Amino acid sequence: MSSNEYLLISRGHWDEGADKDAVQGAIDRFYAWYEQGLAQGRLKPGSRLANRGKRVSRTAVTDGPFSESKELVGGYWFIVADTLEEAAAIAAENPCLAFGLTLEVRPLEAVRSSVAIVTNETPRSWKTGDA
Numbered sequence: 001m002s003s004n005e006y007l008l009i010s011r012g013h014w015d016e017g018a019d020k021d022a023v024q025g026a027i028d029r030f031y032a033w034y035e036q037g038l039a040q041g042r043l044k045p046g047s048r049l050a051n052r053g054k055r056v057s058r059t060a061v062t063d064g065p066f067s068e069s070k071e072l073v074g075g076y077w078f079i080v081a082d083t084l085e086e087a088a089a090i091a092a093e094n095p096c097l098a099f100g101l102t103l104e105v106r107p108l109e110a111v112r113s114s115v116a117i118v119t120n121e122t123p124r125s126w127k128t129g130d131a
Helices: 020-040 084-091 095-099 124-128
Strands: 004-011 043-048 054-056 061-063 073-081 102-107
Touching: 004 084, 020 043, 020 095, 073 084, 084 102
Parallel strands: none
Antiparallel strands: 004 073, 004 102, 043 073, 054 061
């Protein structure tokens, strides 16, 4: 089986009642885990996201926020694995999960977008054939 790439999205906030030193310890362990994953080829570089940005739509360019605070995206990385299940298992090793963050793991699609292919952007009515 060949390896695939998966996007790992970090969401949420630290547990409000958590001890700051304990959270810092998890962050330090995260960076050790991350560096080891890069060295092993299980992870590819990503980045934390800044608090500022712009939202661009067909009608305007506005300042953030970009989603509800509970859905706040804090950063992204990439996982290299044979299956989505393996990628999720790698993500589950992240020490920061113990303090309230959640991780979303998504396969990357190599296929170009087309209205003939059902994607995340496809309207519900197109998926059900009602349109």
